[in-house]
Amino acid sequence: MSVRALSFGAMAEAYERFRPGYSAELFDKVTAYAGRPVRTALEIGAGTGKATRLFAGRGVSVTATEPDAAMLAELRKHVPERVRTVRAAFEDLRPGARYGLVYAAAALHWTNPEGRWPRVAALLEPGAVFASFGGPIQPADPAVEEAVRAARAPFLESDGVPSPDGTPAGHAMQWPGTELQRSDWFTDVRQTVIERRLTVSAADYVGHLSTVSAYLVLPATEQQQVFDRIMRVLPEAVEVDADITVHLARRRHEP
Incomplete structure (x- = not known):
């Protein structure tokens, strides 16, 4: 597991405060794809339980795992x-x-690619469902996004997580759908997007950035400098794009 993957614990309370939760629409998409009631689930990298609450609150018996x-x-x-x-x-x-x-909710990219899909398949009943969902939160206004990029540039070229398999951002099928399509363990791979736009205060947007791994691994003095620089270029209220990309796949009865 990478240093970035282990960087969240010290910020658990901030993660809970500043990361948005998940809507009923996500639950409905997963269960509609399943085509049958989902009674049991295992969650990979549950964090502070944002997605756990969604599924457990609708009657699913969830086992939440988190290192x-x-x-x-x-x-x-x-x-x-x-x-x-x-x-x-x-x-x-x-x-x-x-x-x-x-x-997995915004957590799958922290798992080890070696044996990932046989390991997932071993946890699923034949014909059962795997789901991965998440996405970046970015200013909706291109001018604000550019101002934030320029403010962080002395410290970070990018604050995103690169595609684990190198899939370009514009590709029709994004990771992990690309890997699922190549896996003998899964079939009927689908990708869908739940559009979501939120308005947050400048302070809360910077609070969100304080939970992003690219910033968490910076030295403390640099973290403070980059957050101060970003805060100065933000409007009082920040409209953000927070779309959720959902990948769904079904475990084959036989690989």
Whole structure:
């Protein structure tokens, strides 16, 4: 697991405060794709439980896994008691129970690519569903986005997470759909986008950036400098694009 993947724990409370949650539309898309009631789910890299609440709140029996103790402690403050929590990285999970759904919310890119898909498949009932969803949060106004880019430039060329398999940003099918399409373990790969636009205060937008791994791995003095620079170029209210890209796939009955 990379340094960036392990950078979130110290910011668990900020992650909970500044990261947006997930809507009922996402749940509906996943269950419509499943084509049958989803009763059990395993969550990869649950963080503070933003997605856990969505699925558990609609009656799914969720096992939420998360390697970071601080994130898991924050999650336990906010999720129903019936949610089972496991402190473990995805790679450390041992085959055993199988689930009707395995999903990852803005966390799959932190998992080890070696054996990723056989490992996911081993956790799924035949014909059951894998879902991955997330997306960047960026200023909707191109002028504001450019001002933020210029402000962070002395410290960071980009604050995004590069595609794990090198898929270009403009490609019709994005990662992890690209890998799922190549995997013998999965079929019926679909990609859909839930459009979402939010308005946040300048302080809350910078608060969100404080939970982004590219900033978290900077030295503390540089973090403060870059956040101060960005704060100075933001309008009082920041309209942001926060679209959620959803990838869905079905475990084959036989690989």
